[in-house]
Amino acid sequence: MSMKKLIKFLISQILYYTGVVFLVEKYGPARGVLILAYHRVNDEIQDPLNMTISPRDFEIQIKYLAGHYAPIRLADLWERSTGPGPAGVVVTFDDGYADNYHLAFPILKRHGVPAVFFLAVEPIENRTSLWYDRICRSIASCRGEALDLSAFGLSEKAVANGRQRAKTAKALVLYAKKNMDRHQTEALIRYLQRHCPNGDACRSEMLTWDQVREMADAGMDFGAHTMTHAILSSLSQEEQRWEIQQSKELIEHRLSRPVHFFSYPNGEPCDYTDETISLLEAAGFHAACTLTPGDTDMSHPYALQRIGIDAAYTGYRSMGTKAVFACELAGIFDLFFKKRRYTGAAEPAAGSQK
Structure with missing residues (x-):
C-alpha cells in the first residue's frame, strides 16, 4: 500500500x-x-x-x-x-x-x-479481445531481459520481471493510444506476439x-x-x-x-x-x-x-x-x-x- x-x-x-x-x-x-x-x-x-x-x-x-x-x-x-x-x-x-x-x-x-x-x-x-488487452497479455508472457521496440520509434523496454512487464505494458498502451493508428497498433501487436509467443493475446474476455x-x-x-x-x-x-x-x-x-x-x-x-x-x-x-x-x-x-x-x-x-x-x-x-x-x-x- x-x-x-x-x-x-x-x-x-x-x-x-x-x-x-x-x-x-x-x-x-x-x-x-x-x-x-x-x-x-x-x-x-x-x-x-x-x-x-x-x-x-x-x-x-x-x-x-x-x-x-x-x-x-x-x-x-x-x-x-x-x-x-x-x-x-x-x-x-x-x-x-x-x-x-x-x-x-x-x-x-x-x-x-x-x-x-x-x-x-x-x-x-x-x-476477440480489445487491442490494449492483446498488448498487455502479450507483454505478460514475455521472457527475457528487454524488448527491442526501435521499429516503432521507441526505446528498449525492460521485461525481466512482473513489475517491469506491467510498467512496459502500461507504457505501450498509452503510447499506442496517443500516437498510433489502427494499422500501426495491429503491427505492434503482431510484433509482440512473435517475440512473446507463449501468451494468450487472442483469447476473448x-x-x-x-x-x-x-x-x-x-x-x-x-x-x-x-x-x-x-x-x-x-x-x-x-x-x-x-x-x-x-x-x-x-x-x-x-x-x-x-x-x-x-x-x-x-x-x-x-x-x-x-x-x-x-x-x-x-x-x-x-x-x-x-x-x-x-x-x-x-x-x-x-x-x-x-x-x-x-x-x-x-x-x-x-x-x-x-x-x-x-x-x-x-x-x-x-x-x-x-x-x-x-x-x-x-x-x-x-x-x-x-
Missing part, C-alpha cells in the same frame, strides 16, 4: 466511523447526480491498467450505494432533481467484459441497482450476445462504446461515423431495442471533438459520457461527467473499503489530494484534434 493510500485509508476510517461523512452528506451543499464508471470486476487477473476491482470490493460499494444514495437509470437522469433526500447515482460499465456478467451482474441484481453497460462491439461480435440479452431482459441497459475502442478525435470524419453508427446499429440488431447512450473511449476532453458530438446527434444518440470527473452537469448532455472507480476507491484487501468509498463520493478527499471530482461543468474541448 502506497503512503498516499495509507493516509487516505486512515483518514477515511476516522471520518466515517465518527459520523463526519454522514454530516457532510446530510448538511453539505445540494449535489447533482453522480455517474460512476467501472470497467472490470475480478480478482484473478493481472491488470497493469488499473481498471479492475475485486468482487468483494464491488459488492461493498454497491451495497453502500443502495443504502445511502438513490440509484437510477441513465435514462432517468433528467428527471432527477437536486434537493432533499439521497443524492442520485448512476452505475455504468465501459468495454463489455465477461466478468460484468459473471461477477458484477449478480451483485447488481442482489441489491436492486440498475446499470448501463457501454459495449465495444467488434471484439464481442468477433470473439468479452461478453457474449446471449449474456447481453439476459442482462437486458433483467433490466440492465446497454449503450455504445464504438466498434474498436478507437480514440475518436484521431480519426477522420468517415472513420468516426463508422465507429459510432455501426456500433449503435449492431447493438440494436442484437438486442432488438433502441440504443440512446454513448461512452467515449478513454473519455478525456481531447478524445472527442465538436465533430464527434455532431455525429452522435446525427446517429440518434441522446447523450454521451466522458471520464472527466465531477458531479453531472445535465446542461451538457454530450459531455456527461463520470467518476472513474478503481483501486483508489477501495481499502486494503476489502478492509475499510466502505469508509474509503463513502469519503470519496462525499468529496472529502478533494480537500487533501489531487481532485478526482469537482463541482461544475466540464466543457468539451471544442474542435480540439489530436
Whole structure:
C-alpha cells in the first residue's frame, strides 16, 4: 500500500466511523447526480491498467450505494432533481467484459441497482479481445531481459520481471493510444506476439450476445462504446461515423431495442471533438459520457461527467473499503489530494484534434 493510500485509508476510517461523512452528506451543499464508471470486476487477473476491482470490493460499494444514495437509470437522469433526500447515482460499465456478467451482474441484481453497460462491439461480435488487452497479455508472457521496440520509434523496454512487464505494458498502451493508428497498433501487436509467443493475446474476455440479452431482459441497459475502442478525435470524419453508427446499429440488431447512450473511449476532453458530438446527434444518440470527473452537469448532455472507480476507491484487501468509498463520493478527499471530482461543468474541448 502506497503512503498516499495509507493516509487516505486512515483518514477515511476516522471520518466515517465518527459520523463526519454522514454530516457532510446530510448538511453539505445540494449535489447533482453522480455517474460512476467501472470497467472490470475480478480478482484473478493481472491488470497493469488499473481498471479492475475485486468482487468483494464491488459488492461493498454497491451495497453502500443502495443504502445511502438513490440509484437510477441513465435514462432517468433528467428527471432527477437536486434537493432533499439521497443524492442520485448512476452505475455504468465501459468495454463489455465477461466478468460484468459473471461477477458484477449478480451483485447488481442482489441489491436492486440498475446499470448501463457501454459495449465495444467488434471484439464481442468477433470473439476477440480489445487491442490494449492483446498488448498487455502479450507483454505478460514475455521472457527475457528487454524488448527491442526501435521499429516503432521507441526505446528498449525492460521485461525481466512482473513489475517491469506491467510498467512496459502500461507504457505501450498509452503510447499506442496517443500516437498510433489502427494499422500501426495491429503491427505492434503482431510484433509482440512473435517475440512473446507463449501468451494468450487472442483469447476473448468479452461478453457474449446471449449474456447481453439476459442482462437486458433483467433490466440492465446497454449503450455504445464504438466498434474498436478507437480514440475518436484521431480519426477522420468517415472513420468516426463508422465507429459510432455501426456500433449503435449492431447493438440494436442484437438486442432488438433502441440504443440512446454513448461512452467515449478513454473519455478525456481531447478524445472527442465538436465533430464527434455532431455525429452522435446525427446517429440518434441522446447523450454521451466522458471520464472527466465531477458531479453531472445535465446542461451538457454530450459531455456527461463520470467518476472513474478503481483501486483508489477501495481499502486494503476489502478492509475499510466502505469508509474509503463513502469519503470519496462525499468529496472529502478533494480537500487533501489531487481532485478526482469537482463541482461544475466540464466543457468539451471544442474542435480540439489530436
